[in-house]
Amino acid sequence: MNRKYFAILSALILIAFAGCQPTIEDFPVSNGNADFTRYVALGNSLTAGYADGALYKSAQANSYPAILARQFAKVGGGAFVQPVVDNEIGLFGNKRILGYATDCKGVTSLSPVLAEGTPVGLPGALAPVGYPVQNLGVPGAKAAHLIFPGYGNPAGLLTQPPSANPYFVRFASSATTSVLADAMAQNPTFFSLWIGNNDVLGYALAGGENNVGESITSMDVFNFAYNTLVETLTSGGAKGVVANIPDITSIPFFNTVPAMGLVLTEEQAAQLNGAYAQVENYIRTVVGIPNFSYGISFKAGVNPFVVEDRNFPYPLPKAFRVRQAKPGELILLTVPQDSLKCAGMGTFSLEKQRPYGIPQNFVLDEEEVQNIKTAVANMNATIKNLADQKGLAFVDVATLLESAKTGLVYDGITFSTTFVTGGIFSLDGVHMNQRGAAIVANAFIEAINKKYGASIPKADITAYPGIVFP
């Protein structure tokens, strides 16, 4: 062989191979037997994209329905419009970011702090967006709110109690419409429905976004509302996906401050025992309740906090009606940390020389926890039954978050339900952060793929931001 030709041949082979990127067959996308042309999302704050205590621009842009719609677009999904909040502080403010806070003891530590900046505020926050939206998530909404005509009526904001919701006022097509009616007006081919969380948590999340209603929704009302929602949404032949309600113990708002979180030295325990003995003695001798005892004793190490007792058996002033927290009782994230650290809340007020129980509005006691668990179980049964009856995809968010308690790993990142560092929840301890929203969106996709024989690509969780560290 001629050397020259050999060299040319060599060069050609090199060029032919060296330039080539190995190709892997494409992911086989398919919509299965569902049609994503017109997708509408119904739900509460979780659906709206609420995070860090506010509905703000970037979190809304990456709400789980927005992420879903982005993935649906790969299998024939159409446009998905949200009622855009063009402000990073949010509609009404109160947004939290991770910063530094100095506590009553002068210790500065990493902590959620109020974000600086100006929210949209009133009246702009109530101005109608002026276009139909496909994300009909309304922060604060319970199941029955979604079928309630007038929930978007501005006049309803002024009644006592309010009969309208400012978030729906922004995008309601009329003063008399309902969230459901606005969804149906778009003739949806596919819907997602994640509602019910507020029906249970509304009264427990004092100080949260929900200030309407104080009790757990009755099952009659919930069943009627949920049934109406599913019947109506499927009436035009649309397919859809529904999700259930997570257990409160998997939400940082309820699992961050442990009821058994009082850590004492031997000396501190002795001091507290002495203080309580004095109070008991005072009640026995001065108030005149013979044999009175709190039945409280402190020991070195981990102790339960002292909490206000609403079933206290003796007619004493409120401040004296206390007991130790029981295992399984929950203390809310909003409990005043400075009072806990420096004023004796949860133990004994040195200043006032009397017991200082954690106030009831920061505690979910045994009975309340049980009420919530029962209600969640009942509502979840309704959701699952209706999903099965109507042949809808079903997302078991409760089980997902339950397994997240011990850690869920995606793409090398370990997620958990721990506040801040767990990586799923935002700084309000109730709503997901954007990365958490992607995890939820993928759970929705998994359920839809399974139910409808679809092959919708999952979202890249790592592409969505988690909590921003300073």
Place this chain on the structure above:
Amino acid sequence: MRKSLFNLLLLMLASTSLMAGGYQVRLQGARQTGMGLTGTALKSGASDIFYNPGSLSFLGKKFELNLGGNAIISKISFRDLESDYTAKTDNPVSPPFFVYGAGKITDKLVMGLGVYTPYGSKTVWPDDWKGRYLIQNIGLRAYYLQPTLSYQLSDKFGIGAGFVYMYGKADIQKALPYNDATANLSGSATAMGFNLGLFFKATDKINLGINYRSKIDVELTEGDATFDIPTSISTILPTNNKFSASLPMPANLDFGVSIQATDKLLLSLELNWVMWGVYDTLTFTFKEKGELLNSKNPRLYSDSFIPRLGIEYNASQKLTLRAGAYYDKTPTNKDYFNPETVSLNTMAFTFGFTYKPTDNLKVDFSFAQLFGQEMERAYTPANFSGKYKSSASIPGLGITYSF
């Protein structure tokens, strides 16, 4: 010819790493590379220092100097298992090289020295890629220095032994889930091993060879660990830390047979037993905050057996042509496949030639094309899975001067 070679060099510069069979790189001689990377039962002169110190004693000349190198242009494609997400590496050209010198002390005793790079890999994934919390970039390189003695026991039988002194270094970057935080690990180590070979001229036409290269554990100690992290995290994690880790360079046991089929045609058959089974766990131990940072990362490699075939044709006095092929089954475990070492079942084809302008000088060219087959792999501890496919194009040059 010269111009073509110049073009080839330009191409090498323009492009990228090879990782067939873990992170082993068996490109230690241009002749052997051209013949499917066989060499245990060949008499190749100075490059026998690596391939079989036993045959080095059959050095034809009084002295031989052989040097060369390769440009590994490697590409890896990834596609997520459950989505349309894809990524591809942007690996720089990896340049393994070799230098051998060998000379006759007596008619039967040959002494030689080799410097070569039998292990290495360089993988660069995009900064925002989905697997960045497993691996972002990794560079491994091991330099071996091997003084060797080879002795002809008889006309038919040669034995040789080399002492190996190794310098290895590693650079690893991965992302941490705090904003855009990264962990950067780099360290180096030295270690020792050996290389033993037997060579046997069974008949006039058939040669046999056995070569054993010992396992070398590269123990990185006092490596630099720098963490590029938000200030709020730096109160928990020190930004400058030290780490230690151990990476095995596995033992190889090679069996070869060469057959002079005709006057002009030589066949070379070989089986390499690469004892990857020793690579069980990659352990990182940190000097500070070990309780947070230390990790044991399962790799669970298995031994691999690589069959190889090579042919050589003496076209003329001045020109020798070569070709070869081999199949390298991945030593990785399907559930513990970390994209730091994308080693797939690989089919490879090679060719090469030697041009001999004068009696003392040889110029070798080799080219190997590796096809890493598409495989579905997972790294289960990270819940990361996808399909991988790779290719590598490896042009190589060598020059031999002897007298």
